[in-house]
Amino acid sequence: MSMELTGAEIVVRCLRDEGVEYVFGYPGGAVLHIYDALFQQEQVKHILVRHEQGATHAADGYARATGRPGVVLVTSGPGATNAVTGIATAYMDSIPLVVLTGQVPTALIGNDAFQEVDNVGITRPCVKHNFLVKDVRDLALTLKKAFYIATTGRPGPVLVDLPKDVTAAKAPYVYPERVRIRSYNPVTRGHPGQIRRAVDLILRARRPVFYTGGGVILSDAAEVLTELVQRLDYPITSTLMGLGGYPATDRRFLGMLGMHGTYEANMAMHHCDVLIAIGARFDDRVTGNVEKFCPHAKIIHVDIDPASISKNVKVDIPIVGDVGRVLRDMLRVLDATDRSPDREALAAWWRQIEEWRAMDCLKYDREAPVIKPQYVLEQLYEVTRGEAFLTSDVGQHQMWAAQFYKFDKPRRWINSGGLGTMGFGLPAAMGVQLAHPDALVCCITGEGSIQMCIQELSTCKQYGLPIKIINLNNRYLGMVRQWQEFFYQGRYAMSYMESLPDFVKLAEAYGHVGMRIERREDVRPALEEALAMKDRLVFLDFITDQTENVYPMVPAGAGLSEMILV
Amino acid sequence: MRHIISILLENEAGALSRVAGLFSARGYNIHSLTVAPTEDPSLSRMTLVTSGSDEVIEQITKQLNKLIDVVKLVDLTEGPHIERELMLIKLRAEGEARAELLRLTEIFRGRVLDVTPTTYTVELTGTGEKLDAFLEAVGEGAILETVRSGTSGIARGERALA
Ligand SMILES: Cc1cc2nc3c(=O)[nH]c(=O)nc-3n(C[C@H](O)[C@H](O)[C@H](O)COP(=O)(O)OP(=O)(O)OC[C@H]3O[C@@H](n4cnc5c(N)ncnc54)[C@H](O)[C@@H]3O)c2cc1C
Ligand SMILES: Cc1ncc(C[n+]2csc(CCOP(=O)(O)OP(=O)(O)O)c2C)c(N)n1
Ligand SMILES: [Mg+2]
Numbered sequence: 001m002s003m004e005l006t007g008a009e010i011v012v013r014c015l016r017d018e019g020v021e022y023v024f025g026y027p028g029g030a031v032l033h034i035y036d037a038l039f040q041q042e043q044v045k046h047i048l049v050r051h052e053q054g055a056t057h058a059a060d061g062y063a064r065a066t067g068r069p070g071v072v073l074v075t076s077g078p079g080a081t082n083a084v085t086g087i088a089t090a091y092m093d094s095i096p097l098v099v100l101t102g103q104v105p106t107a108l109i110g111n112d113a114f115q116e117v118d119n120v121g122i123t124r125p126c127v128k129h130n131f132l133v134k135d136v137r138d139l140a141l142t143l144k145k146a147f148y149i150a151t152t153g154r155p156g157p158v159l160v161d162l163p164k165d166v167t168a169a170k171a172p173y174v175y176p177e178r179v180r181i182r183s184y185n186p187v188t189r190g191h192p193g194q195i196r197r198a199v200d201l202i203l204r205a206r207r208p209v210f211y212t213g214g215g216v217i218l219s220d221a222a223e224v225l226t227e228l229v230q231r232l233d234y235p236i237t238s239t240l241m242g243l244g245g246y247p248a249t250d251r252r253f254l255g256m257l258g259m260h261g262t263y264e265a266n267m268a269m270h271h272c273d274v275l276i277a278i279g280a281r282f283d284d285r286v287t288g289n290v291e292k293f294c295p296h297a298k299i300i301h302v303d304i305d306p307a308s309i310s311k312n313v314k315v316d317i318p319i320v321g322d323v324g325r326v327l328r329d330m331l332r333v334l335d336a337t338d339r340s341p342d343r344e345a346l347a348a349w350w351r352q353i354e355e356w357r358a359m360d361c362l363k364y365d366r367e368a369p370v371i372k373p374q375y376v377l378e379q380l381y382e383v384t385r386g387e388a389f390l391t392s393d394v395g396q397h398q399m400w401a402a403q404f405y406k407f408d409k410p411r412r413w414i415n416s417g418g419l420g421t422m423g424f425g426l427p428a429a430m431g432v433q434l435a436h437p438d439a440l441v442c443c444i445t446g447e448g449s450i451q452m453c454i455q456e457l458s459t460c461k462q463y464g465l466p467i468k469i470i471n472l473n474n475r476y477l478g479m480v481r482q483w484q485e486f487f488y489q490g491r492y493a494m495s496y497m498e499s500l501p502d503f504v505k506l507a508e509a510y511g512h513v514g515m516r517i518e519r520r521e522d523v524r525p526a527l528e529e530a531l532a533m534k535d536r537l538v539f540l541d542f543i544t545d546q547t548e549n550v551y552p553m554v555p556a557g558a559g560l561s562e563m564i565l566v
Numbered sequence: 567m568r569h570i571i572s573i574l575l576e577n578e579a580g581a582l583s584r585v586a587g588l589f590s591a592r593g594y595n596i597h598s599l600t601v602a603p604t605e606d607p608s609l610s611r612m613t614l615v616t617s618g619s620d621e622v623i624e625q626i627t628k629q630l631n632k633l634i635d636v637v638k639l640v641d642l643t644e645g646p647h648i649e650r651e652l653m654l655i656k657l658r659a660e661g662e663a664r665a666e667l668l669r670l671t672e673i674f675r676g677r678v679l680d681v682t683p684t685t686y687t688v689e690l691t692g693t694g695e696k697l698d699a700f701l702e703a704v705g706e707g708a709i710l711e712t713v714r715s716g717t718s719g720i721a722r723g724e725r726a727l728a
Contacts, residue, residue, distance in 0.1 A: 120580060121583070124580075124583065124584060124587050125587060125591045128634070129634040132579070132580070149634060181634065182637060183575070183576060183634060183635060183636055183637040183638075184634050305632070306628050306631070306632075307625065307628035307629050307631075307632050310621070310624065311625060314621075
């Protein structure tokens with residue numbers, strides 16, 4: 001007979017047996033039993049955030065940086081609703097989270113009890129799955145299922161709602177080694193026939209391009225992707241979410257594609273004859289007008305989620321499976337054939353691409369007396385030798401970071417792409433820093449975004465997280481301002497940020513170091529000084545050009561080849 | 567095009583709302599939806615009638631399959647199948663109309679379940695079209711109330727969703 005434990009103890013034991021290092025959370029009445037059980041052990045460490053949104057983003061950052069699921073614990077009612085933005089953020093980018101929410105006792109459910117909210121109902125559209133545990137005897141198995149569902153197939157957040165009485169009741173504890181769910185069997189191995197057809201098409205291509213996305217990162221397939229691309233010597237572009245899946249410093253990499261993608265990447269997409277889409281979901285920020293998308297191309301699409309395939313763009317060779325497995329299988333098929341790509345056609349294609357590249361679409365005014373945001377990122381890249389983990393908030397600064405920081409490794413670029421959640425950057429950086437205590441973690445942000453989760457500066461103090469905050473302070477909700485300049489004849493409604501705090505003093509008030517940088521020549525020394533403070537959080541407030549825009553830009557409704565250039 | 571999608575799903579609290587929520591969140595049509603437990607009490611069987619272009623129907627089936635609670639599904643309209651709907655209808659039946667209503671009920675192979683001096687309550691099964699035709703035949707003036715079950719469907723022959 002196994003020991004009887006309370007539901008709260010079972011929760012903590014499950015987390016331990018699942019190998020969970022950190023739980024990000026915030027206490028409240030409905031989860032007090034669980035907090036009490038956490039208090040009485042040491043393996044599972046709890047990080048106390050300052051707002052539940054921060055808990056979900058921190059767990060999310062941890063998950064993106066490690067590939068392991070992030071774990072969140074919040075109380076019922078407002079605790080859970082505060083967490084929803086973070087859950088939706090993780091959902092849109094397919095990030096594995098297990099979110100434990102407190103709930104009123106089962107007998108009170110549906111009674112409009114104190115701090116009651118229908119957590120399962122509220123989160124249903126933004127989780128991969130969720131559970132309400134009504135019987136303590138189901139608890140361990142449910143948690144096992146939650147971890148299993150969150151981390152397999154197309155990953156995503158799973159919520160487990162825990163009524164208070166269930167965490168008090170007792171049951172024998174057994175943590176199942178494995179779990180089978182008859183209605184959930186993700187396909188990971190690609191169809192061999194489809195893979196052979198795909199390789200055949202790849203070898204026949206005259207103007208091929210790889211278009212890769214977040215699926216490469218999620219599948220931990222950067223290495224095998226790199227091998228395949230280099231063996232073929234084909235050009236490759238990546239979505240915002242796939243950056244780092246292929247070394248950005250390699251000449252075959254054309255930079256990001258899409259709305260703010262490079263000229264060469266978007267032109268290569270538009271003119272290619274074979275498009276090899278790997279773990280990317282043809283998002284509207286990437287395709288532009290789908291009617292004009294890759295008009296000459298046959299399309300191969302590898303994705304673990306059948307629903308991603310032919311959703312926005314009809315594809316010719318769909319392959320459902322895990323990126324890593326499928327690409328390894330493709331390499332095997334390539335090994336077994338003596339065919340090789342048409343070198344002459346490929347050389348001509350590369351000449352064309354180099355012409356596009358020579359446009360230097362990311363150029364900006366390097367002589368300007370004001371601090372250009374691009375300059376800060378270039379300097380950051382140099383000073384960190386490309387080795388930093390970068391988290392980002394949402395806006396122009398996010399796009400410049402994606403364009404100017406060259407990621408050679410996966411899981412180094414951590415940002416909210418699908419939901420585009422301002423406020424993500426700082427708490428996400430906390431999760432990354434906890435996962436990699438000795439690594440350099442920088443949060444690229446704007447004066448608008450940083451104020452959305454600024455309270456987490458206090459959490460950083462409590463846990464001694466030496467994050468470097470790079471605030472590109474243009475006194476504007478810059479991305480909004482840019483749209484208003486381009487599409488609303490310069491009517492800047494509510495995009496100017498007035499009454500900004502003194503960020504230096506603010507950082508100091510939280511016990512950190514603050515620096516304000518107003519001159520171009522001070523950028524580099526300031527970065528060097530900040531990075532030298534290895535055990536301190538430094539808030540670098542860069543006063544940047546107010547009206548700089550992100551180029552290139554594909555306006556909404558246009559095709560990828562119809563970019564606005566500098 | 568109209569499609570009848572037959573779904574085997576976990577008989578769990580919330581499974582129905584996951585399906586319904588999916589349709590409203592993604593803007594798909596639901597013409598009708600019926601659901602009840604099967605002979606295996608852990609499973610429910612749902613018949614969902616929807617419509618859309620081929621691309622939309624493909625997405626609907628993929629998205630449904632993605633729901634963790636969905637065990638299996640089939641688009642019945644892809645092959646030979648049988649569909650039935652049950653209707654209960656209360657008719658105003660007075661004077662001369664009584665005989666006429668009885669005759670119509672017989673022609674449509676309906677059954678009178680309840681009789682009062684002024685009403686008939688009739689049970690009718692068939693395809694939705696047949697039920698519509700009956701309503702047409704009795705005329706709006708005679709109808710006091712109708713209750714329709716929505717379509718249930720099953721494949722012909724050996725094909726089974728189990
Ligand atoms: C202000 C702003 C501007 C933006 N501008 C751009 C832009 O210019 N360019 C751009 O690219 N994006 C841009 N985005 C991001 C955009 O909104 C989308 O988030 C992004 O394009 C989606 O990337 P993805 O296609 O790689 O998909 P992801 O969301 O990363 O999805 C991953 C795909 O891979 C699949 N997958 C997951 N795991 C596996 C596995 N193991 N094996 C196989 N497949 C798997 C999933 O099913 C999914 O289909 C912008 C966002 C913001 C906020
Ligand atoms: C929570 C949230 N609210 C609103 C938006 C819409 N939005 C996108 S970018 C942006 C401006 C961001 O301003 P800032 O953080 O200063 O960055 P900048 O664009 O100036 O670099 C806004 C308001 C959003 N993405 N997220
Ligand atoms: Mg700004």
